[in-house]
Amino acid sequence: MNMFFQAVTGILLLQLLFAIWNAAQLPKLGAAGTRAVKALPVQGGSRALRLSVLIPARNEADNIGECLTSVLASSTGGIEAEIIVLDDSSTDGTGAIAAAAGGGRVRVLQGCELPEGWLGKSHACAQLAEAAGGDWLLFLDADVRLQPKALQAALSAAGAAGGGMITGFPRQNTGSWLERLIVPLMVFTIICHLPIPLVRASRDPRFVAAHGGFILIHRDSYDSCGGHAAIRSELVDDMALARAVKRSGGTVALMDITEQVHMRMYHNAREVWSGYRKNIYAGIGRSPVLLLAVLIVYWSLYVLPAAAVLYYGLSGSPGAALWPAAALLAGMAVKRTSDAAGRQPVWFCLLLPAGMLCLSLIAVASWRGSRPRGGYEWKGRRYG
Template identity: 40%
Template sequence: MMVLGLVLFGLAALPFALALLNLGILRATPPHAPQGDVLVSILIPARNEAKNIGPALDATLASVGVPVEILVMDDGSTDATPEIVRHYAARDERVRLLTAPPLEDGWTGKVHACHHLSEAAKGTHLLFVDADVRVRPHAAALLVGHAQKTDAGLVSAVPRQIMRSLGELLTVPTINLLLLGYLPMGFMRLSRDPGLGAACGQLMLVEREAYRASGGHAAIRTRIHDGIQLARLFRRKGFMTDLVPGDHLASCRMYTRFDEAWNGFAKNAHEGMATPVALPVWTMLLLGGHVLPFAILPFVPTFPIIAAVLLSLVTRTLVTVATRENPWSIPLHPFTMLIGLAIQWSVLLRIGTTRRAGWKGRLYPVGVKP
């Protein structure tokens, strides 16, 4: 049992140490104002977003520090989304409503919409924003300033995640814990290795020429997780990518119910953990570092097990405080990690079935790689 305790302690110590280092690196990142003649095209793909699109436009129209244009791509909405955007466009010439062409074979929906948004954009920088994201007034300017200062072709941030229901608390907190606890950001900023590429599709700024030279969304047309895929694509093409703290740049409430969250994370799983090679490794890291210590502690209250539990909770607390997430995620932490693994395994074990992925209620064409 002592050997097991030491192994679990080591698995809990790894994300603790990386989170400390990563948070130090991110918080030491200075803000930079944009330089030169800059225009930011804020690009919002929207499908049945009548509840979200108005607040999203209100937030983007409040942008300061850099001129913006705001393009909304209505992608086959059956609700009032296009009418709401037309109302905003009539009041402010910075807003434009576009209508997505029919989805082409071999494309996923959001990627298809983002591609056509990029073709219509006039900006020197393109800021892809999901409709459920509320950007802060200075977000576009700070992202451009950082991209210019660091010569990064792509800069992304995870918005502050708003979680109110139990279902959200059991799923959403995995995003920041995985990024801060397992991505070595010091190495990420020193290397163009595609394996170190990471981005959040909710809030992602690209420099126009780098985007075009890399192939942009057209080069990942069969993919779903554009954050991860674009970051890796840029790095393969020789462009640097970076992550910056996002809690002060934007906020987002991704889901409102457990089933929404489960399905949302499941559709991206194949492009993250849920592969036959990666998932057993992730299971060892997450189960051993964040679940088993809590399960074993009542039966084997040895010092290494107690230390592993404390380190896991401290890691969760550090991440929660730094990203300003709901503090109720802290006592739920081992259950959140267990649910995250359950989602990944449920997807991996369905490989080869006829189940098809989709976006906002629309199934993707057969042949798309989910």
């Protein structure tokens, strides 16, 4: 058994080195030295770079007001930005709250009936894009909050990129126990497994990462890839849009946006369970073989060392727990590296074994939801 945990420790130490290197590859949105953008040349003249901030909102009465307040506070300093909210058949007064919070600076649209073959968020985003007039489209979720200079930072990054898509993972605020166990694992997955330079450098659509809470995309790139119409039935719409951009020849840039953007995606354990249950199985391509392989690897690396330490400690054989403890500490060091990239508290690294255990349970539930007579529910809609 010692040989197994020695091997696990070695693998985790290599993963730690990769995670440290990988996290350092993330360019920061708004970092010093990023080229500021004031204007773009247009037929020999110049005009201000136009930005459309687009917010799909379905039953977001608790979020939309604060979201718009932060967006309006960020759209100062000469930024030419239109702000559009689409009220997607809300039943809680979201549209009225958005109109009041906008104070005349926000356009609120009423969403059309969901057509056959479309999923809700993609349809809402498609309507927003159709109504937008900006050179760049910034799709935000209603639970996102921007810092005062976030839009200028976004425009600077857009000017440096010249086109394509820019995205990143907002700093996640958490409150309930399952949020703290599960939500930071989004960044963990990216930092530990996806070579970040390849997101931009490689044309392979498998090398992508995206977060639907913050997607900045050039209008030409959006149109070239087919926009949300091209991914109308995809459950994990952010990743699907990023892949579509790459397939159309565009670039995707993953950036560290945690200093400029934060959010609280879920507010209780039930929301965490429902949200991840909807996305996990679709996110790995609906492959049961791949799901099983991932669960075996995650359990071997992150759960079994903790279980072994507990077992040997309770059985009065602390000496036998040496290598399992080494593996456990190495895993926590990897988690701390990803948590630092996501600006999470230091002590969250201690939650890794419990987080992986809960993630496994949600992943199995996600697989079961994909089977006949299964399905998922989110925001009052049912998905097959």
